[in-house]
Amino acid sequence: MASSRRTFLKGLGLGVGAMMLAPWRAMPLFAAGNAVNRRYIFCYMDGGWDQLLALDPRDPATYTKSTHNIEPAYDLLPAAYPRTVLQPSGSNITFGPAIGNLQSHADKMCVVRGVQMGTLTHEVGRRYFLTGKVPRGLTAAGSSIPAHIVDQHGALGYPLPNLVVQAETYNEDLHVYASGLALNGVGDLLAVLRDGPDAPDAKMRAILAEYRKRTSCDPGRLDPDGTGVFAAVKQSADDAEKLMDADLDKHFDFGGGATQEILDLRQRYGITDAQPNSGAAQLALAFQAIRLKVAQCVTVTLANGLDTHEGTWRTLQPQLLRDAFNALSVLIDDLANTADPDQPQKKLLETTNVVVFSEFARTPMLNNRGGRDHHLANSALFFGPDVPHNRVIGATSDSGMDALKIDPDTGAPRTDGVFVTPTLLFTSLMTNANYKIDKLRVNDTLPCLRPT
Template sequence: MKKNHETSAGRRTFLKAAAGFMGATLFGGLPFRAFAQTAALKPADRCFVFVYFNGGWDQLLALDPRDPAIFTPERVAETRILPGYDLINDSRFIERPFVPKTRPGAARSNITFGPAMSERLANHYDLMTVVRGVNMTTLAHEEGMRYFITGKRPIGAAARGSSTATEIVGQMVPTQPIPSIAYNVESYNEGYPGSANALKVSKLNDLLLTLSASTTVLDSELEKQLVDFRGQPITCEQAVYGAGGVGETYATSRGQMQQVLSGKLNEKFTFEKNTAVLGKYGLSPQGYTKNGDFDNPAGRAALVATALKEGISQCVSINLVGGLDTHFGSQLTHASNLRSGFEALGMLVDDLRASPHPSGGNFMDHTTILVYSEFARTPYINSTNGRDHHQANSCLLMGAGLKHNKVFGYTGDIAMAPALVDLKTGMADPNNGTNILPEHIIATVLASAGLDYSVTRVDPLKALLA
């Protein structure tokens, strides 16, 4: 096929976006004409954020700490637990768990945090529930990650079911132009139309590239025909495309992308021009990378807030921080990486809590946040001064539809094993109790918004529902 050297602003972007969103009606299931007639973006009445800490976090340092005066090195053979807070050896980290200061007008915190927790985030304890003792039933990174994303135990390493964000968008059919964004996180769709698909990007510049016009020259006659296709086949070749629905889908995608581009949504994410965002998230106009991508935890948190507050998305799934798979001599490295993620998350909650929502209250009144990792680290320290993979996990739930200032479930005082609990109360029940599993967490998130959670095949943790 011969090369076509005609230039056409935005065509490459249209093709790229069409391929990314290809499905039925693309933007939240809203027909294009209705979307085109929408004069202003409107934030979703209910928003969701899924925050992934990549690598398997040390829960002793954050959500499930232990008192080092009780779990001493002398007792480690008995308890199989060594907090090791003194091994961090950095003045930024205290050597004991802490309870955050009481917020004005709120009850005292019922949650104790480990020394790597950000004080900024801990100060929002009155919006939190910590779930401890979640049994991941796996020590493999991919399986644990996919288990928490879908709430279904993978088959081997293969994910089953849809991502929770896909379930939400598929059930709620929001009107936001990009209902779901998955930032460096896997996303799955089983059974929903293409309108429920997430826009998958690996960094902020990918999102800007998708939402920005392009002047790149088309280098394929086939691409030109797909872009210019109008639903009336002219040649036999075009008739083949039309018969399979490809041309029609591209035509729909092109029109919808024209509307997105005309709205200049990319400008919402060019933070170097937004002094308010730079100030809230401690970002410099040049960004923290050579290409100005703001590809750091604070920049990613700013992306989440922008997508929700500007009415661009209903759900954002984001890999907020990594570097946690630390098996070797790494107490300070792990603690520092955890702290950077929690600090950025604290900035996000600060922002959402301080921002009025058009439906009343603030954005945290309308936002549910799930914070998770694929598993935890062993409570004892290995021979190389690091921690290995551990099944008993913790997670953090925040915001709308949930009870707050609460701890549910626990791990045992020997090797931090996942405890059997009464799922109605979260209290110990060694004879008739049940392990807390990721599907219980996902069912709870769905139920918190009144959505159908039957896909999880378990009941939600009703004690956590507001």
């Protein structure tokens, strides 16, 4: 169902009602504990990505179907794609032929290989990565990682702290304000940010503002038990009013806006009227939401249609991957060149973590239809301040590309080590920014994922 300004306000009312009726837990107005004020962009690649084409390549001159149970098949790709493994100058990371422009950012990224998914079911793998917990059957277990982050930060000036575009979001036991605002596309966000047909005019707004000012009271005087419920309600109302009055829609009008800002965004991200909700458009939304402090966490669907079991694998899979990686390269450029609004001496890439993932990988050998099926050994890609840079952690085997156990301190393969899982990736990422991880019910982390 499409979002609107009215449904957003109704949702706010329901949230406040839930706070009043449910067993109350005070809403933190500042970051809990020593958590760092980070921002996050989560990029989901829908369908299962081919890691031979992307983050875990193999040289076709060495690795073959007959010798290693690995079939790179780079020679079957359209002529525009390289036929071998890519490794830019100065990079410690190798890439497959579909990496596109993203390879230029090897010095800023951390690639994790051999992520053990334990499932070949789309829903299970997707929800495992979204929540950091193994699902209960097909049902997500626990809350989405962005909800955990927002829940611990509390009210830090983000009017829509958890934006989710064309992806699933969960809140099992966290504060209402941590819930993701689910959007079907960029247009839904515009509907939330713009005045609807029944919105009061400027004169009426001024009257209402004066009334609120005259009838306002100190919420602390209504809160003798110290729970903070009335302060939280007032904070929610104030945040909603600021959102409605901020005139933010002009920064997200990628289809109809004519400002130089919008024209530049359209050109950089390749946004077209024919594909207004493409992965590139969603990344532009994420960049604007982070830059303008609309949201602390943004989840986008960067690619769709990667489930290539048929012969279309040879054309569709590399095209979708390259388009996604090229758009991601633009986002990384923008984050690296834009000052953080709270810390102008730093760039956004120094305060924003970017996580790129899919529900699983694809088999190292082609099936009898010329495509690739689901494969357990996955990869993940990270940028930002809380991971090491220009580094590969983990590996897959040289025969059949199975996930290998690693030394948690070094990230190198070790037979008596541990498997890398989505849970360990997120407990590590959150711990590196001093977030609590108790709700993930795992205390272990990967020291090798700490920034160096």
